[in-house]
Amino acid sequence: MDDLVxxxxxxxxxxxxxxxxxxxxxxxxLSPGGGFAGGAIVAxxxxxxxxxxxxxxxxxxxxxDISSLMESGGAIWFLMIGLIGILFGSNFLANRFAGVSLxxxxxxxxxxxxxxxxxxxGVKVASTMITLFYSLSGGEDNSGTNS
Amino acid sequence: xELIPKLINNSYYFAAMILFVIGxxxxxxxxNLIKKIIGMNIMDTSIFLFFVSIGYVRGGRAPIIQEGxxxxxxxxxxxxxxxxxxVVAVSVTAFALSLIVKLYAHYGTVDADEIAxxxxxxxx
Amino acid sequence: xxxxxxxxxxxxxxxxxxxxxxxxSQIRNLLVIVILFMIGYALVVTVAEMPxxxxxxxxxxxxxxxxxxxxxxxxxxxxxxxxxxxxDYRAFDTLGEATVLFVAIAAAxxxxxxx
Numbered sequence: 478m479d480d481l482v483x484x485x486x487x488x489x490x491x492x493x494x495x496x497x498x499x500x501x502x503x504x505x506x507l508s509p510g511g512g513f514a515g516g517a518i519v520a521x522x523x524x525x526x527x528x529x530x531x532x533x534x535x536x537x538x539x540x541x542d543i544s545s546l547m548e549s550g551g552a553i554w555f556l557m558i559g560l561i562g563i564l565f566g567s568n569f570l571a572n573r574f575a576g577v578s579l580x581x582x583x584x585x586x587x588x589x590x591x592x593x594x595x596x597x598x599g600v601k602v603a604s605t606m607i608t609l610f611y612s613l614s615g616g617e618d619n620s621g622t623n624s
Numbered sequence: 625x626e627l628i629p630k631l632i633n634n635s636y637y638f639a640a641m642i643l644f645v646i647g648x649x650x651x652x653x654x655x656n657l658i659k660k661i662i663g664m665n666i667m668d669t670s671i672f673l674f675f676v677s678i679g680y681v682r683g684g685r686a687p688i689i690q691e692g693x694x695x696x697x698x699x700x701x702x703x704x705x706x707x708x709x710x711v712v713a714v715s716v717t718a719f720a721l722s723l724i725v726k727l728y729a730h731y732g733t734v735d736a737d738e739i740a741x742x743x744x745x746x747x748x
Numbered sequence: 749x750x751x752x753x754x755x756x757x758x759x760x761x762x763x764x765x766x767x768x769x770x771x772x773s774q775i776r777n778l779l780v781i782v783i784l785f786m787i788g789y790a791l792v793v794t795v796a797e798m799p800x801x802x803x804x805x806x807x808x809x810x811x812x813x814x815x816x817x818x819x820x821x822x823x824x825x826x827x828x829x830x831x832x833x834x835x836d837y838r839a840f841d842t843l844g845e846a847t848v849l850f851v852a853i854a855a856a857x858x859x860x861x862x863x
Contacts, residue, residue, distance in 0.1 A: 506826035509686065511834070513707060552850055555843060570839040572824060579825030582689075588826040591835040594842070601846060602711075605853050609718050612860050613725065630796040637795040645788040652767075652780060681809065682802035687829040689821050696804070697829070699813045704833040708845045715852030722856040737772075 480529075487529040494522035502599035506588045512595040516602025523607050532615045541611070544604045551601030558593045636677040643670035655736045657727070661720050668713040675702045675709075759786060 502515030527535030562571035572589040573579060580587035631638045647666030650659060679699035687700040724734065731739050763783055770776045799806045816837065817829055824832040834842050 506828050506831040506835070508688065508828065509830075511707075511828075511831050513711060548850070548853065552846055555846055559839070559843070570843070572836045582821050582825050582827055588824055588832075589836075591824065591826050591831060594835045594839065595831070598842065598846065601849065605849055608853060609856065612857055613718075613721060627793070627796055631792065634795060634798060634801045636801055637798060638792060641788065641791040641795055644791065645784055648787070649780070649784050652784075653777075677801065678806070678808050680802050681804050681806075687817065689817075689827045689829065697817050699809050700816060700829045700833060701813050702808070704830050704838070707830075707834060708841060711845050712848055715849055719852050719856045719859075722860050726859060 483529045487525055491522045491526050494525070495519055498522065498599075498603075502595055503585065503592070505595040506591045507583065507585070512598030513602055515595075516599040517606060519599065519603040520606035520610075523603075524610050527610065527614075532611070536611050536615065539607060541608070544608045544611075547600055547604035548608060551597045551599075551604065554597035554600070555594060558590050558597065561590065636680075637674060640670045640674035640677070643667075643673065657724050657734050657736055658721075660736075661717060661724070664720075665713070665717055668709075672706050672709060672713075675706050678702050759783065 498515050498518035498521075500515075501510035501518055502512060505511035505515065523535065523539055526538060559570040561577070562569055562575040565571075565575040565577075567574040567576075570590075572591070577589040579589050582588075586592065644667055647663045647668075647670060650663030650666060652663075654660065654663070679702040681696060681698050684696045684698040687697045687703075689697075727739065728734050731742055733739060733742075762779070766776060766779050766783065770779070816833055820829045820832040821827060824836045826832040826836070
Protein backbone atom coordinates (compact mmCIF):
# COMPACT_ATOMS: atom_id res chain seq x y z
CA MET A 478 0.00 0.00 0.00
CA ASP A 479 1.09 3.59 -0.51
CA ASP A 480 -0.16 4.99 2.74
CA LEU A 481 2.44 6.99 4.61
CA VAL A 482 1.00 6.42 8.08
CA UNK A 483 0.90 2.63 7.65
CA UNK A 484 4.46 2.50 6.38
CA UNK A 485 5.93 4.63 9.17
CA UNK A 486 4.04 2.90 11.96
CA UNK A 487 4.82 -0.61 10.74
CA UNK A 488 8.48 0.23 10.35
CA UNK A 489 8.46 1.32 14.01
CA UNK A 490 6.41 -1.58 15.37
CA UNK A 491 8.01 -4.62 13.67
CA UNK A 492 11.04 -4.93 16.03
CA UNK A 493 8.80 -4.77 19.10
CA UNK A 494 6.58 -7.54 17.76
CA UNK A 495 9.66 -9.68 17.17
CA UNK A 496 10.92 -8.94 20.68
CA UNK A 497 7.59 -9.99 22.16
CA UNK A 498 7.58 -13.14 20.04
CA UNK A 499 11.04 -14.13 21.25
CA UNK A 500 9.97 -13.42 24.84
CA UNK A 501 7.04 -15.82 24.46
CA UNK A 502 9.38 -18.49 22.99
CA UNK A 503 12.10 -18.15 25.61
CA UNK A 504 9.81 -17.98 28.65
CA UNK A 505 7.72 -20.93 27.42
CA UNK A 506 8.42 -23.03 30.49
CA LEU A 507 7.63 -20.24 32.98
CA SER A 508 4.49 -18.55 31.66
CA PRO A 509 1.81 -19.51 29.12
CA GLY A 510 2.99 -19.68 25.54
CA GLY A 511 5.75 -21.89 24.31
CA GLY A 512 7.30 -22.59 20.95
CA PHE A 513 4.21 -22.61 18.74
CA ALA A 514 2.58 -19.38 19.87
CA GLY A 515 5.90 -17.52 19.90
CA GLY A 516 6.75 -18.72 16.41
CA ALA A 517 3.40 -17.50 15.10
CA ILE A 518 3.96 -14.07 16.67
CA VAL A 519 7.43 -13.72 15.12
CA ALA A 520 6.01 -14.71 11.73
CA UNK A 521 3.23 -12.14 12.01
CA UNK A 522 5.80 -9.36 12.24
CA UNK A 523 7.28 -10.28 8.85
CA UNK A 524 3.80 -10.68 7.38
CA UNK A 525 2.94 -7.17 8.60
CA UNK A 526 6.07 -5.90 6.87
CA UNK A 527 5.13 -7.67 3.66
CA UNK A 528 1.57 -6.36 3.77
CA UNK A 529 2.34 -2.70 4.45
CA UNK A 530 5.14 -2.48 1.90
CA UNK A 531 4.94 -4.41 -1.32
CA UNK A 532 5.78 -8.10 -1.56
CA UNK A 533 9.14 -7.74 -3.29
CA UNK A 534 10.50 -5.63 -0.46
CA UNK A 535 9.29 -8.22 2.02
CA UNK A 536 10.83 -11.14 0.18
CA UNK A 537 14.05 -9.22 -0.18
CA UNK A 538 14.08 -8.71 3.61
CA UNK A 539 13.82 -12.41 4.36
CA UNK A 540 14.53 -14.29 1.17
CA UNK A 541 13.38 -17.73 0.14
CA ASP A 542 16.84 -19.24 0.66
CA ILE A 543 17.18 -18.08 4.25
CA SER A 544 13.67 -19.08 5.28
CA SER A 545 13.94 -22.60 3.84
CA LEU A 546 17.31 -22.91 5.59
CA MET A 547 15.72 -21.84 8.89
CA GLU A 548 12.90 -24.32 8.44
CA SER A 549 15.12 -27.31 7.86
CA GLY A 550 17.52 -26.01 10.49
CA GLY A 551 14.76 -25.96 13.10
CA ALA A 552 13.91 -29.62 12.50
CA ILE A 553 17.58 -30.68 12.51
CA TRP A 554 18.16 -28.66 15.71
CA PHE A 555 15.33 -30.58 17.39
CA LEU A 556 16.84 -33.91 16.35
CA MET A 557 20.35 -32.96 17.46
CA ILE A 558 19.11 -31.93 20.90
CA GLY A 559 17.31 -35.27 21.11
CA LEU A 560 20.48 -37.17 20.26
CA ILE A 561 22.15 -35.68 23.37
CA GLY A 562 20.23 -38.25 25.40
CA ILE A 563 21.69 -41.11 23.38
CA LEU A 564 25.14 -39.54 23.71
CA PHE A 565 24.96 -39.69 27.50
CA GLY A 566 23.73 -43.26 27.58
CA SER A 567 19.96 -42.88 28.07
CA ASN A 568 16.88 -42.70 25.83
CA PHE A 569 16.16 -40.42 22.90
CA LEU A 570 14.95 -36.95 24.02
CA ALA A 571 15.76 -37.68 27.68
CA ASN A 572 15.96 -34.72 30.03
CA ARG A 573 16.69 -35.72 33.62
CA PHE A 574 17.87 -39.25 32.98
CA ALA A 575 20.60 -38.01 30.65
CA GLY A 576 22.26 -36.06 33.43
CA VAL A 577 21.27 -32.60 32.15
CA SER A 578 21.18 -30.20 35.09
CA LEU A 579 17.67 -28.96 35.82
CA UNK A 580 18.54 -25.74 37.66
CA UNK A 581 16.27 -23.94 40.08
CA UNK A 582 12.60 -23.76 39.02
CA UNK A 583 11.57 -20.23 38.18
CA UNK A 584 14.77 -19.08 36.52
CA UNK A 585 15.20 -18.67 32.78
CA UNK A 586 17.85 -21.36 32.31
CA UNK A 587 15.97 -24.15 34.07
CA UNK A 588 14.31 -27.23 32.78
CA UNK A 589 17.23 -28.80 30.94
CA UNK A 590 16.58 -29.21 27.24
CA UNK A 591 13.08 -27.62 27.27
CA UNK A 592 14.60 -24.22 26.45
CA UNK A 593 16.41 -25.46 23.38
CA UNK A 594 13.49 -27.52 22.14
CA UNK A 595 11.23 -24.45 22.40
CA UNK A 596 13.74 -22.43 20.40
CA UNK A 597 13.89 -25.02 17.63
CA UNK A 598 10.12 -25.31 17.40
CA GLY A 599 9.68 -21.52 17.42
CA VAL A 600 12.12 -20.97 14.56
CA LYS A 601 10.54 -23.79 12.57
CA VAL A 602 6.95 -22.54 12.96
CA ALA A 603 7.94 -18.93 12.16
CA SER A 604 9.76 -19.84 8.98
CA THR A 605 6.88 -22.13 7.95
CA MET A 606 4.33 -19.33 8.22
CA ILE A 607 6.56 -16.83 6.37
CA THR A 608 7.30 -19.28 3.55
CA LEU A 609 3.60 -20.08 3.19
CA PHE A 610 2.66 -16.40 3.02
CA TYR A 611 5.18 -15.53 0.34
CA SER A 612 4.44 -18.66 -1.69
CA LEU A 613 0.66 -18.35 -1.68
CA SER A 614 0.50 -14.63 -2.42
CA GLY A 615 3.33 -14.19 -4.88
CA GLY A 616 3.60 -17.72 -6.19
CA GLU A 617 2.83 -17.18 -9.86
CA ASP A 618 5.64 -14.68 -10.40
CA ASN A 619 8.52 -17.03 -9.75
CA SER A 620 7.09 -20.35 -10.88
CA GLY A 621 9.14 -22.52 -13.15
CA THR A 622 12.40 -22.08 -11.28
CA ASN A 623 13.47 -24.80 -8.91
CA SER A 624 15.91 -23.52 -6.32
CA UNK B 625 -38.05 -32.52 28.78
CA GLU B 626 -35.00 -32.90 30.94
CA LEU B 627 -32.77 -32.34 27.91
CA ILE B 628 -32.75 -28.55 28.20
CA PRO B 629 -31.52 -28.22 31.82
CA LYS B 630 -28.76 -30.74 31.05
CA LEU B 631 -27.75 -28.71 28.01
CA ILE B 632 -27.70 -25.49 30.01
CA ASN B 633 -25.22 -27.17 32.37
CA ASN B 634 -23.04 -28.31 29.47
CA SER B 635 -23.38 -25.11 27.45
CA TYR B 636 -19.81 -25.22 26.08
CA TYR B 637 -20.30 -28.70 24.58
CA PHE B 638 -23.62 -27.60 23.10
CA ALA B 639 -22.04 -24.56 21.46
CA ALA B 640 -19.25 -26.76 20.06
CA MET B 641 -21.79 -29.08 18.45
CA ILE B 642 -23.75 -26.14 17.01
CA LEU B 643 -20.53 -24.83 15.47
CA PHE B 644 -19.80 -28.28 14.07
CA VAL B 645 -23.17 -28.45 12.32
CA ILE B 646 -22.73 -24.90 10.97
CA GLY B 647 -19.32 -25.80 9.53
CA UNK B 648 -20.72 -29.01 8.06
CA UNK B 649 -23.56 -27.09 6.38
CA UNK B 650 -21.08 -24.56 4.95
CA UNK B 651 -18.91 -27.32 3.58
CA UNK B 652 -21.79 -29.19 1.94
CA UNK B 653 -23.92 -26.41 0.51
CA UNK B 654 -21.73 -23.79 -1.10
CA UNK B 655 -20.11 -24.61 -4.42
CA ASN B 656 -17.18 -22.19 -4.06
CA LEU B 657 -14.07 -24.16 -3.13
CA ILE B 658 -12.68 -21.55 -0.74
CA LYS B 659 -15.93 -21.52 1.23
CA LYS B 660 -15.63 -25.29 1.61
CA ILE B 661 -12.16 -24.87 3.10
CA ILE B 662 -13.49 -22.23 5.50
CA GLY B 663 -16.24 -24.69 6.52
CA MET B 664 -13.61 -27.31 7.26
CA ASN B 665 -11.79 -24.75 9.42
CA ILE B 666 -14.97 -24.01 11.37
CA MET B 667 -15.45 -27.73 12.04
CA ASP B 668 -11.85 -28.00 13.28
CA THR B 669 -12.35 -25.05 15.62
CA SER B 670 -15.49 -26.57 17.09
CA ILE B 671 -13.67 -29.80 17.93
CA PHE B 672 -10.82 -27.87 19.56
CA LEU B 673 -13.34 -25.99 21.71
CA PHE B 674 -15.00 -29.26 22.69
CA PHE B 675 -11.74 -30.92 23.72
CA VAL B 676 -10.24 -28.07 25.66
CA SER B 677 -13.44 -27.37 27.60
CA ILE B 678 -13.50 -30.97 28.82
CA GLY B 679 -10.49 -30.25 31.02
CA TYR B 680 -12.00 -27.42 33.04
CA VAL B 681 -12.44 -27.79 36.80
CA ARG B 682 -14.58 -25.31 38.73
CA GLY B 683 -12.45 -23.27 41.13
CA GLY B 684 -9.23 -24.34 39.44
CA ARG B 685 -6.48 -22.06 38.25
CA ALA B 686 -4.19 -22.17 35.23
CA PRO B 687 -1.67 -25.05 35.37
CA ILE B 688 1.39 -22.98 36.32
CA ILE B 689 2.72 -24.30 39.60
CA GLN B 690 3.03 -21.66 42.32
CA GLU B 691 4.34 -21.76 45.87
CA GLY B 692 2.02 -23.11 48.51
CA UNK B 693 -0.17 -26.14 48.85
CA UNK B 694 -3.81 -26.90 48.37
CA UNK B 695 -4.26 -25.26 44.97
CA UNK B 696 -6.56 -26.92 42.51
CA UNK B 697 -5.25 -26.91 38.93
CA UNK B 698 -7.11 -27.29 35.68
CA UNK B 699 -6.50 -30.53 33.75
CA UNK B 700 -3.49 -29.85 31.52
CA UNK B 701 -3.72 -32.90 29.29
CA UNK B 702 -6.42 -31.83 26.76
CA UNK B 703 -4.67 -28.51 26.12
CA UNK B 704 -1.38 -30.29 25.44
CA UNK B 705 -3.05 -32.63 22.95
CA UNK B 706 -4.90 -29.86 21.12
CA UNK B 707 -1.64 -27.95 20.46
CA UNK B 708 -0.67 -30.68 18.06
CA UNK B 709 -4.15 -30.70 16.56
CA UNK B 710 -4.11 -26.98 15.82
CA VAL B 711 -0.83 -27.28 13.93
CA VAL B 712 -2.20 -30.18 11.88
CA ALA B 713 -5.32 -28.15 11.00
CA VAL B 714 -3.16 -25.24 9.82
CA SER B 715 -1.04 -27.57 7.68
CA VAL B 716 -4.06 -29.18 6.02
CA THR B 717 -5.60 -25.76 5.30
CA ALA B 718 -2.35 -24.52 3.79
CA PHE B 719 -2.03 -27.53 1.50
CA ALA B 720 -5.68 -27.31 0.43
CA LEU B 721 -5.33 -23.61 -0.42
CA SER B 722 -2.22 -24.23 -2.51
CA LEU B 723 -4.14 -26.89 -4.46
CA ILE B 724 -6.93 -24.36 -5.06
CA VAL B 725 -4.37 -21.88 -6.45
CA LYS B 726 -3.22 -24.49 -8.97
CA LEU B 727 -6.82 -25.37 -9.87
CA TYR B 728 -7.61 -21.72 -10.55
CA ALA B 729 -4.54 -21.36 -12.73
CA HIS B 730 -5.59 -24.37 -14.80
CA TYR B 731 -9.39 -24.02 -15.09
CA GLY B 732 -9.95 -20.30 -14.64
CA THR B 733 -12.69 -20.69 -12.02
CA VAL B 734 -12.98 -21.59 -8.33
CA ASP B 735 -16.49 -23.01 -8.59
CA ALA B 736 -16.79 -26.78 -8.08
CA ASP B 737 -19.81 -27.20 -10.35
CA GLU B 738 -18.20 -25.29 -13.22
CA ILE B 739 -15.03 -27.33 -12.87
CA ALA B 740 -17.09 -30.52 -13.11
CA UNK B 741 -18.79 -29.13 -16.26
CA UNK B 742 -15.47 -28.25 -17.88
CA UNK B 743 -14.07 -31.70 -17.13
CA UNK B 744 -17.19 -33.38 -18.53
CA UNK B 745 -16.86 -31.31 -21.69
CA UNK B 746 -13.18 -32.18 -22.03
CA UNK B 747 -13.86 -35.88 -21.84
CA UNK B 748 -16.26 -35.76 -24.76
CA UNK C 749 -35.09 -41.67 18.74
CA UNK C 750 -32.47 -44.12 19.87
CA UNK C 751 -29.18 -44.14 18.05
CA UNK C 752 -29.42 -47.60 16.58
CA UNK C 753 -27.11 -48.73 13.76
CA UNK C 754 -30.01 -48.96 11.31
CA UNK C 755 -30.74 -45.26 11.73
CA UNK C 756 -27.06 -44.45 11.08
CA UNK C 757 -26.97 -46.55 7.92
CA UNK C 758 -30.24 -44.96 6.81
CA UNK C 759 -28.79 -41.45 7.25
CA UNK C 760 -25.68 -42.39 5.26
CA UNK C 761 -27.73 -43.82 2.40
CA UNK C 762 -29.91 -40.70 2.38
CA UNK C 763 -26.82 -38.46 2.21
CA UNK C 764 -25.36 -40.53 -0.64
CA UNK C 765 -28.64 -40.37 -2.57
CA UNK C 766 -29.00 -36.61 -2.10
CA UNK C 767 -25.49 -35.71 -3.13
CA UNK C 768 -24.92 -38.06 -6.00
CA UNK C 769 -28.26 -38.21 -7.77
CA UNK C 770 -30.43 -35.18 -7.05
CA UNK C 771 -29.81 -32.07 -9.13
CA UNK C 772 -29.72 -28.68 -7.46
CA SER C 773 -33.29 -27.73 -6.59
CA GLN C 774 -35.48 -26.70 -3.69
CA ILE C 775 -36.07 -30.30 -2.65
CA ARG C 776 -32.35 -30.86 -2.36
CA ASN C 777 -31.86 -27.86 -0.08
CA LEU C 778 -34.73 -29.01 2.10
CA LEU C 779 -33.35 -32.54 2.36
CA VAL C 780 -29.92 -31.18 3.29
CA ILE C 781 -31.45 -29.18 6.14
CA VAL C 782 -33.39 -32.24 7.33
CA ILE C 783 -30.25 -34.38 7.32
CA LEU C 784 -28.31 -31.73 9.24
CA PHE C 785 -31.07 -31.46 11.82
CA MET C 786 -30.94 -35.20 12.37
CA ILE C 787 -27.15 -35.20 12.74
CA GLY C 788 -27.31 -32.18 15.03
CA TYR C 789 -29.98 -33.79 17.20
CA ALA C 790 -27.92 -36.95 17.56
CA LEU C 791 -24.84 -34.93 18.58
CA VAL C 792 -26.75 -32.77 21.06
CA VAL C 793 -28.44 -35.75 22.70
CA THR C 794 -25.03 -37.42 23.11
CA VAL C 795 -23.41 -34.30 24.55
CA ALA C 796 -26.18 -33.85 27.14
CA GLU C 797 -25.29 -37.22 28.69
CA MET C 798 -21.69 -36.23 29.41
CA PRO C 799 -20.51 -35.40 32.97
CA UNK C 800 -21.35 -31.89 34.14
CA UNK C 801 -19.01 -29.18 32.85
CA UNK C 802 -16.35 -28.42 35.44
CA UNK C 803 -16.93 -31.27 37.85
CA UNK C 804 -13.83 -32.37 39.73
CA UNK C 805 -14.62 -36.09 39.56
CA UNK C 806 -14.88 -36.28 35.80
CA UNK C 807 -13.24 -39.33 34.19
CA UNK C 808 -10.83 -37.03 32.35
CA UNK C 809 -9.21 -35.87 35.62
CA UNK C 810 -7.62 -39.17 36.49
CA UNK C 811 -4.34 -40.34 37.95
CA UNK C 812 -2.38 -39.45 34.81
CA UNK C 813 -3.15 -35.73 35.13
CA UNK C 814 -2.39 -35.78 38.88
CA UNK C 815 0.93 -37.54 38.30
CA UNK C 816 1.91 -34.90 35.72
CA UNK C 817 0.89 -31.98 37.93
CA UNK C 818 2.64 -33.30 41.05
CA UNK C 819 5.81 -34.46 39.35
CA UNK C 820 6.34 -31.61 36.92
CA UNK C 821 8.60 -29.35 38.98
CA UNK C 822 10.70 -32.11 40.53
CA UNK C 823 11.24 -34.18 37.42
CA UNK C 824 11.52 -31.54 34.71
CA UNK C 825 12.26 -28.23 36.40
CA UNK C 826 9.62 -26.31 34.45
CA UNK C 827 6.77 -24.52 36.22
CA UNK C 828 4.45 -24.54 33.20
CA UNK C 829 2.93 -28.02 33.33
CA UNK C 830 1.80 -27.95 29.71
CA UNK C 831 5.31 -27.07 28.50
CA UNK C 832 6.67 -29.90 30.64
CA UNK C 833 4.17 -32.29 29.07
CA UNK C 834 4.80 -31.40 25.43
CA UNK C 835 8.57 -30.89 25.71
CA ASP C 836 9.61 -33.52 28.23
CA TYR C 837 7.07 -36.21 29.04
CA ARG C 838 5.71 -36.46 25.49
CA ALA C 839 8.46 -34.83 23.47
CA PHE C 840 8.26 -37.53 20.82
CA ASP C 841 4.77 -36.38 19.87
CA THR C 842 6.15 -32.87 19.37
CA LEU C 843 8.73 -34.35 17.01
CA GLY C 844 5.93 -36.03 15.07
CA GLU C 845 4.08 -32.75 14.86
CA ALA C 846 7.17 -30.94 13.57
CA THR C 847 7.34 -33.64 10.91
CA VAL C 848 3.70 -33.01 9.94
CA LEU C 849 4.43 -29.27 9.57
CA PHE C 850 7.50 -29.92 7.46
CA VAL C 851 5.82 -32.44 5.14
CA ALA C 852 2.76 -30.23 4.61
CA ILE C 853 4.88 -27.20 3.72
CA ALA C 854 7.10 -29.25 1.42
CA ALA C 855 4.04 -30.61 -0.39
CA ALA C 856 2.45 -27.14 -0.66
CA UNK C 857 5.58 -25.49 -2.07
CA UNK C 858 6.31 -28.40 -4.40
CA UNK C 859 2.84 -28.17 -5.90
CA UNK C 860 2.97 -24.37 -6.18
CA UNK C 861 6.33 -24.01 -7.82
CA UNK C 862 6.11 -26.88 -10.31
CA UNK C 863 5.44 -26.18 -13.96
